[in-house]
Amino acid sequence: MHAPGLCLRDGRYRLLAEIGRGGSGVVWRALDIEARTERALKALPLAAGGAEGAALEVEARVRVQHPGALAIHGHFEEAGAAWLVLDLAVLSLQALVESGDLDSAGQPVAEPLPLPVALHVAGALCDVLASAHRAGVVHRDVKPANILLMSGGEVRLTDFGIARMWADSRTQTSSGAILGSLPWMAPEQRRDPRAVRPATDIYALAVTLAWMLLGYSPAELYVPAAVEELRGAGIPEPVVQLLVRAGSWAPDERMDATRFGEALTALADELALPDGSDADAWAAPGPRSALVARLEARQRRASGDPERSDSSDAGWRDVVVTLLDAWSSWEAIRGEATDLALPPVAPAALTRPPPQERGAISSRELLVAGGLLGAGGLLGAGAIVASAAAVWIALSSS
Numbered sequence: 080m081h082a083p084g085l086c087l088r089d090g091r092y093r094l095l096a097e098i099g100r101g102g103s104g105v106v107w108r109a110l111d112i113e114a115r116t117e118r119a120l121k122a123l124p125l126a127a128g129g130a131e132g133a134a135l136e137v138e139a140r141v142r143v144q145h146p147g148a149l150a151i152h153g154h155f156e157e158a159g160a161a162w163l164v165l166d167l168a169v170l171s172l173q174a175l176v177e178s179g180d181l182d183s184a185g186q187p188v189a190e191p192l193p194l195p196v197a198l199h200v201a202g203a204l205c206d207v208l209a210s211a212h213r214a215g216v217v218h219r220d221v222k223p224a225n226i227l228l229m230s231g232g233e234v235r236l237t238d239f240g241i242a243r244m245w246a247d248s249r250t251q252t253s254s255g256a257i258l259g260s261l262p263w264m265a266p267e268q269r270r271d272p273r274a275v276r277p278a279t280d281i282y283a284l285a286v287t288l289a290w291m292l293l294g295y296s297p298a299e300l301y302v303p304a305a306v307e308e309l310r311g312a313g314i315p316e317p318v319v320q321l322l323v324r325a326g327s328w329a330p331d332e333r334m335d336a337t338r339f340g341e342a343l344t345a346l347a348d349e350l351a352l353p354d355g356s357d358a359d360a361w362a363a364p365g366p367r368s369a370l371v372a373r374l375e376a377r378q379r380r381a382s383g384d385p386e387r388s389d390s391s392d393a394g395w396r397d398v399v400v401t402l403l404d405a406w407s408s409w410e411a412i413r414g415e416a417t418d419l420a421l422p423p424v425a426p427a428a429l430t431r432p433p434p435q436e437r438g439a440i441s442s443r444e445l446l447v448a449g450g451l452l453g454a455g456g457l458l459g460a461g462a463i464v465a466s467a468a469a470v471w472i473a474l475s476s477s
């Protein structure tokens with residue numbers, strides 16, 4: 080219905096390429112000519128109640144005054160749709176974990192995230208959910224496709240399209256229609272949409288954390304089989320216990336978002352300790368290099384899009400750097416025992432200086448330099464020269 084090149088609002092916005100689709104709309108990467116920046120434009124068809132959907136999403140977002148909720152810059156109706164003007168993200172959490180391919184059984188090919196990164200992402204979501212719940216907003220659709228990573232690596236919760244606001248007759252006594260997405264839905268949400276409450280989002284967040292660690296969503300978290308599944312995957316026991324608690328069948332037995340966040344921080348500290356043997360397997364070099372390789376693969380895939388601007392590549396590097404920052408602080412507590420054992424997956428990105436030189440160049444600068452080299456390889460010899468210059472600048476500015 081809409082196509083690249085479509086101009087909206089008297090030419091202020093120009094659609095560049097479709098970047099996502101959900102249950103309610105199509106999301107476009109677009110140029111905001113007035114603000115001289117790229118945005119995401121979400122189109123909700125008017126014929127399918129888009130005007131009401133957009134109004135609800137804006138209202139819920141306005142109530143949640145937290146930077147962890149994706150910014151909405153405006154909304155308007157045109158060309159048969161209600162449009163939301165959003166900050167542009169680099170990719171969704173779903174796209175970070177799933178490659179986009181299917182295996183022989185038709186299941187998405189996915190790679191779990193390293194524990195420190197998963198705890199970091201879940202902790203960021205606790206902050207925004209605590210704020211939403213204080214404001215009387217239940218998101219109702221917390222899941223990997225609705226969690227975005229920004230060009231600075233920040234985590235953002237989006238899609239408040241089916242959020243429910245307390246004391247709001249429109250959403251509180253809505254029809255008996257079940258809204259949400261299996262298998263992220265808490266048992267009370269599956270039974271009765273009116274039973275939804277803040278604890279419903281906590282359940283979905285627990286499933287999301289389990290999904291980040293497994294690469295697929297587990298059986299319902301409150302059944303004994305789920306515990307075995309989590310343990311079987313080698314997830315450290317304190318994390319299993321936290322998931323089981325946050326995924327309790329009874330909403331009252333789940334902790335609130337603030338407590339969940341505190342528990343995640345405590346776990347990250349506890350498991351990072353050198354003698355936290357339970358977590359040793361997770362701190363091994365394999366998953367780290369796999370994460371870098373995965374981000375590089377996603378970047379290569381995205382670079383195939385001819386409409387992408389150069390600025391998007393910078394966003395990819397920052398996502399790598401920021402996600403690995405969560406890991407670096409973990410390693411800083413653990414000591415640097417794992418550093419020297421890193422395999423040569425992305426040599427320029429991951430090779431650290433010998434111990435006596437540490438501190439001269441930060442791992443961040445090395446990663447940026449490595450990212451530039453990787454991008455240069457893709458773009459050809461001319462770009463390699465430019466990359467080398469950038470590496471020289473990165474090193475000489477340290």
Ligand SMILES: Nc1ncnc2c1ncn2[C@@H]1O[C@H](COP(=O)(O)OP(=O)(O)O)[C@@H](O)[C@H]1O
Pocket residue numbers: 098099100101102103104105106119121149165166167168169170171224225227237238240
């Ligand atoms: N601001 C954004 N930047 C980049 N991609 C986005 C953005 N918003 C949404 N997307 C992508 O589009 C998909 C659908 O967007 P979403 O807001 O969840 O729509 P729906 O309400 O239809 O589920 C997301 O899963 C994500 O992959």
Ligand SMILES: [Mg+2]
Pocket residue numbers: 101102224225238
């Ligand atoms: Mg969505």
